Amino acid sequence: MHELGLMTGILKQVEQAAREAGAVRITCIRLVAGEMTEVLPEALEFALEALGAGTLAEGATLVVEQPRPRSRCTQCGYEFEHDRFHWMCPVCQALATELLAGRELYIKDMEIER
Numbered sequence: 001m002h003e004l005g006l007m008t009g010i011l012k013q014v015e016q017a018a019r020e021a022g023a024v025r026i027t028c029i030r031l032v033a034g035e036m037t038e039v040l041p042e043a044l045e046f047a048l049e050a051l052g053a054g055t056l057a058e059g060a061t062l063v064v065e066q067p068r069p070r071s072r073c074t075q076c077g078y079e080f081e082h083d084r085f086h087w088m089c090p091v092c093q094a095l096a097t098e099l100l101a102g103r104e105l106y107i108k109d110m111e112i113e114r
């Protein structure tokens, strides 16, 4: 499961940052995972429960923001939102589009207790 590996890396980063900030507990972790990453929030929550036990992030709330994919048509310049499977330009029907958003995957911020 892709999300377990992902959460392992996330936990490493947030724990390190939390320690440096003198935290005793991480209460909330906020992630941004665009729809194009195909990351499942429920699977991430499960991974956090499984991997977070015994760490500073035990019991932390996970919030996953999922920006919708957005593309720009390289033929006519039109910008539009779409789902994971449809990126044809609605104006000129070109398939030559450039993905502007939807593939981002990063830790936005977190809340800690000192």
Ligand SMILES: [Zn+2]
Pocket (backbone or CB within 6 Å): 073, 074, 075, 076, 077, 078, 089, 090, 091, 092, 093, 094
């Ligand atoms: Zn177009």
